[in-house]
Amino acid sequence: xxxxxxxxxxxxxxxxxxxxxxxxxxxxxxxxxxxxxxxxxxxxxxxxxxxxxxxxxxxxxxxxxxxxxxxxxxxxxxxxxxxxxxxxxxxxxxxxxxxxxxxxxxxxxxxxxxxxxxxxxxxxxxxxxxxxxxxxxxxxxxxxxxxxxxxxxxxxxxxxxxxxxxxxxxxxxxxxxxxxxxxxxxxxxxxxxxxxxxxxxxxxxxxxxxxxxxxxxxxxxxxxxxxxxxxxxxxxxxxxxxxxxxxxxxxxxxxxxxxxxxxxxxxxxxxxxxxxxxxxxxxxxxxxxxxxxxxxxxxxxxxxxxxxxxxxxxxxxxxxxxxxxxxxxxxxxxxxxxxxxxxxxxxxxxxxxxxxxxxxxxxxxxxxxxxxxxxxxxxxxxxxxxxxxxxxxxxxxxxxxxxxxxxxxxxxxxxxxxxxxxxxxxxxxxxxxxxxxxxxxxxxxxxxxxxxxxxxxxx
Ligand SMILES: *Cc1c(COP(=O)(O)O)cnc(C)c1O
Numbered sequence: 001x002x003x004x005x006x007x008x009x010x011x012x013x014x015x016x017x018x019x020x021x022x023x024x025x026x027x028x029x030x031x032x033x034x035x036x037x038x039x040x041x042x043x044x045x046x047x048x049x050x051x052x053x054x055x056x057x058x059x060x061x062x063x064x065x066x067x068x069x070x071x072x073x074x075x076x077x078x079x080x081x082x083x084x085x086x087x088x089x090x091x092x093x094x095x096x097x098x099x100x101x102x103x104x105x106x107x108x109x110x111x112x113x114x115x116x117x118x119x120x121x122x123x124x125x126x127x128x129x130x131x132x133x134x135x136x137x138x139x140x141x142x143x144x145x146x147x148x149x150x151x152x153x154x155x156x157x158x159x160x161x162x163x164x165x166x167x168x169x170x171x172x173x174x175x176x177x178x179x180x181x182x183x184x185x186x187x188x189x190x191x192x193x194x195x196x197x198x199x200x201x202x203x204x205x206x207x208x209x210x211x212x213x214x215x216x217x218x219x220x221x222x223x224x225x226x227x228x229x230x231x232x233x234x235x236x237x238x239x240x241x242x243x244x245x246x247x248x249x250x251x252x253x254x255x256x257x258x259x260x261x262x263x264x265x266x267x268x269x270x271x272x273x274x275x276x277x278x279x280x281x282x283x284x285x286x287x288x289x290x291x292x293x294x295x296x297x298x299x300x301x302x303x304x305x306x307x308x309x310x311x312x313x314x315x316x317x318x319x320x321x322x323x324x325x326x327x328x329x330x331x332x333x334x335x336x337x338x339x340x341x342x343x344x345x346x347x348x349x350x351x352x353x354x355x356x357x358x359x360x361x362x363x364x365x366x367x368x369x370x371x372x373x374x375x376x377x378x379x380x381x382x383x384x385x386x387x388x389x390x391x392x393x394x395x396x397x398x399x400x401x402x403x404x405x406x407x408x409x410x411x412x413x414x415x416x417x418x419x420x421x422x423x424x425x426x427x428x429x430x431x432x433x434x435x436x437x438x439x440x441x442x443x444x445x446x447x448x449x450x451x452x453x454x455x456x457x458x459x
Contacts, residue, residue, distance in 0.1 A: 006048055084441065086438025088388050136304055139339055143306055147291070147300050149328075152181075174223040260302070268398065296335060298327070363401040373454055378454065383400070403437045403439065437450065
């Protein structure tokens with residue numbers, strides 16, 4: 001029985017000759033058609049083997065499965081989702097969004113030839129980094145700047161350039177892991193530098209650093225412990241003292257800021273943190289930070305600092321391996337331009353707009369979204385809190401407003417799954433057995449889809 005069913009499964013060639021198959025698949029690339037037919041038959045073969053199928057599939061059935069597989073293989077894997085989690089810089093959801101004004105520049109330079117590495121005045125070869133260097137030095141007060149693929153690369157390049165085969169002194173309180181794949185001790189190993197740990201987890205004193213720096217020290221590294229806080233009996237050495245020590249010994253002080261903010265964010269209610277400009281002003285020799293965290297731009301690693309050190313990095317062969325594409329440079333250039341004008345920071349940088357969105361504004365937007373529902377009473381609006389995310393401000397919360405969804409039929413877990421299964425997946429969060437959509441991270445353009453999903457799922 002099994003054997004005869006298996007024998008009866010049609011061959012690909014046979015299928016490809018049938019009119020009905022040809023007709024329904026003629027609009028698709030032949031290679032994908034063959035692949036999908038093969039996969040469909042394989043699926044039926046397994047069902048027969050596992051005896052979950054006891055009759056031969058019809059051609060229509062095979063065609064149906066094949067079209068389904070074809071549809072999935074023709075769809076993009078990377079696609080938009082709606083972020084109702086309230087986490088603004090959500091690494092799993094792609095961190096910062098780029099605005100239309102930024103994308104206009106990216107689109108324009110990506111669909112044309114450009115002066116990426118061409119000095120138009122001289123008619124000679126130019127450097128791709130020049131397009132953002134002066135923006136970065138003006139905004140941070142640094143002498144020189146360089147951009148690589150991401151901040152992990154920026155840290156690696158800095159350490160490799162300044163301390164290859166030499167020692168780097170770091171506080172034990174700062175040997176952090178960020179997002180699972182970035183561990184300071186590992187990055188250091190790859191950079192070819194040797195780690196010298198000083199102090200203890202909760203306290204590091206200047207004398208600890210002093211005792212560790214010597215002939216073979218290549219750099220003193222400070223790491224912004226951005227994603228956690230040690231509270232209680234703690235001590236870290238003030239930046240100014242580290243800088244003074246570095247000057248005395250002629251050793252560069254490198255600061256991995258991680259998020260790195262160009263503007264003051266404290267009026268949003270977040271705890272005050274020094275800006276990159278202030279850190280450079282305090283005398284730090286090299287600062288590295290991400291392009292797609294608080295800055296709100298594309299994925300990039302930004303290095304700013306003293307010319308002698310940054311120039312050495314530009315000459316490092318590693319830089320070639322870590323170099324950024326023109327799309328990144330365009331997105332970064334357009335993002336940075338916004339920073340010369342406070343209003344444009346809010347209007348043109350979605351991450352900043354979400355951070356500065358007031359509680360009143362979020363609530364008003366929640367009311368708007370609620371009023372768009374077929375049955376506005378099917379949800380309620382609650383106060384909730386958003387997080388900045390991206391390993392920044394681990395303890396800070398921004399007061400926000402959430403739509404709270406409940407159904408008789410679906411448990412919170414099932415409802416949140418159904419939202420994720422929406423054609424444009426909607427990411428929610430579950431609190432106390434209820435599904436929450438934080439309006440701070442929803443875009444205005446998401447409202448129609450979200451309303452449609454709620455109308456369909458919550459009744
Ligand atoms: C996020 C972060 C990194 C890694 O930056 P990427 O841009 O993700 O490579 C490194 N160091 C610190 C302190 C960070 O917060």
